Amino acid sequence: KQEVTQIPAALSVPEGENLVLNCSFTDSAIYNLQWFRQDPGKGLTSLLLIQSSQREQTSGRLNASLDKSSGRSTLYIAASQPGDSATYLCAVSSSSNTGKLIFGQGTTLQVKP
């Protein structure tokens, strides 16, 4: 059974700092891994999708890496801003025919001005 873990559960950093969020999964047989952002009471915004054959994806100040063999992904945020404050969720897709996403518990990030 696939399990996804995110560390740390919460993180507080000063503005401008570079930071790394971690995600680990127990079964390396995945199709893809997605990173999402969720603001309080809102829906999920897809940030990056990494296919199982890829090692990393970049979008602006965000860079996500994937190491399937070790069951790990990291989300790197450069030059953090107060507007980056949110909960970040990683999710893996392990099923070939359902698209079911298994989510981690999330990391709640606060960037202080």
Add this chain to the structure above:
Amino acid sequence: DTEVTQTPKHLVMGMTNKKSLKCEQHMGHRAMYWYKQKAKKPPELMFVYSYEKLSINESVPSRFSPECPNSSLLNLHLHALQPEDSALYLCASSQGPGGPWEQYFGPGTRLTVT
């Protein structure tokens, strides 16, 4: 356009009421999903529709009844809910069913059962 819309944004209903949640996407996606998210927890999958047919029901109680009238719309009919069903209900869609496709989420409906 990668937008999934959901209505209503908020819903308060009594345990004897019947209500429906609506979800719509115009991206030509052929898979649509309902997730339930309790406070400070990650989303949990409820149903998957693939090519307008129900393909996955994650052992959800029958008081939740999904419906897919066409490829762009997904409804969730609610009846005789319990207070513990209060949660954020999220709809998502993807280009196709199965593993490789990116999922796009709507803003959610905040449901309160009194």
